[in-house]
Amino acid sequence: MKLYGSLTSPFVRKVRAVAIARAVPVDFVVEDPWQMSPRLIAMNPAGKVPVLELDDGTSLVESLLIAEYLDSLGAPEGALIPAAGPARWEALRAHARAHALIEAVVARLLELRRPDAFQMPDRVAREEARVAALLDAMEQTVPDAPLAPDAPVGFGDLMLAVALRYTAFRYPHDWAPAHPRLAARLAALAERPAIRETEPPGAP
Numbered sequence: 722m723k724l725y726g727s728l729t730s731p732f733v734r735k736v737r738a739v740a741i742a743r744a745v746p747v748d749f750v751v752e753d754p755w756q757m758s759p760r761l762i763a764m765n766p767a768g769k770v771p772v773l774e775l776d777d778g779t780s781l782v783e784s785l786l787i788a789e790y791l792d793s794l795g796a797p798e799g800a801l802i803p804a805a806g807p808a809r810w811e812a813l814r815a816h817a818r819a820h821a822l823i824e825a826v827v828a829r830l831l832e833l834r835r836p837d838a839f840q841m842p843d844r845v846a847r848e849e850a851r852v853a854a855l856l857d858a859m860e861q862t863v864p865d866a867p868l869a870p871d872a873p874v875g876f877g878d879l880m881l882a883v884a885l886r887y888t889a890f891r892y893p894h895d896w897a898p899a900h901p902r903l904a905a906r907l908a909a910l911a912e913r914p915a916i917r918e919t920e921p922p923g924a925p
């Protein structure tokens with residue numbers, strides 16, 4: 722099984738974190754999606770990473786789908802995404818919020834990478850407002866109790882850490898003082914191998 726992606730992509734990091742947390746071996750192959758390589762287009766005509774190439778030659782795309790597939794390959798008792806019931810919807814709800822934060826930070830970054838004359842300050846402001854609203858909402862729902870070093874970490878927590886670390890990487894601003902619970906949770910999660918081992922090169 723091969724996972725194609727870049728070391729800085731938060732979408733790729735989501736699935737790398739799941740593979741590590743679930744001890745599912747995956748060969749990581751660096752693929753820059755902006756090169757639109759024939760290899761990437763053959764596996765994913767949308768030209769995006771992550772792509773998981775299965776041993777039978779077929780591919781899976783979209784980070785949530787790949788995450789769920791990799792999770793299904795781990796030991797049954799430690800599933801990150803429950804198969805059914807309220808816990809499943811809670812895990813997917815937490816994922817949706819983290820994914821939205823990543824998308825907002827990506828959209829802001831892409832807007833700022835346009836030539837100055839083509840940038841739309843309203844769009845940047847909208848994404849920054851979205852980030853602020855998501856951080857506020859996450860602060861309300863993140864568990865208040867400290868995370869013990871050996872406590873199991875769920876899917877929502879892993880995705881939260883990936884999204885917050887991506888925010889620190891691509892939209893550095895001091896959100897911690899207004900979000901102390903979130904900051905404390907991230908500090909504990911950052912110690913976990915799934916997060917520690919997937920830090921992008923150059924991240925603060």
Ligand SMILES: N[C@@H](CCC(=O)N[C@@H](CS)C(=O)NCC(=O)O)C(=O)O
Binds near residue numbers: 732754
């Ligand atoms: N919804 C997709 C988003 C994937 C995505 O946008 N990946 C970026 C890398 S950060 C990409 O490949 N961008 C290339 C492009 O937009 O052409 C997922 O969750 O996997």
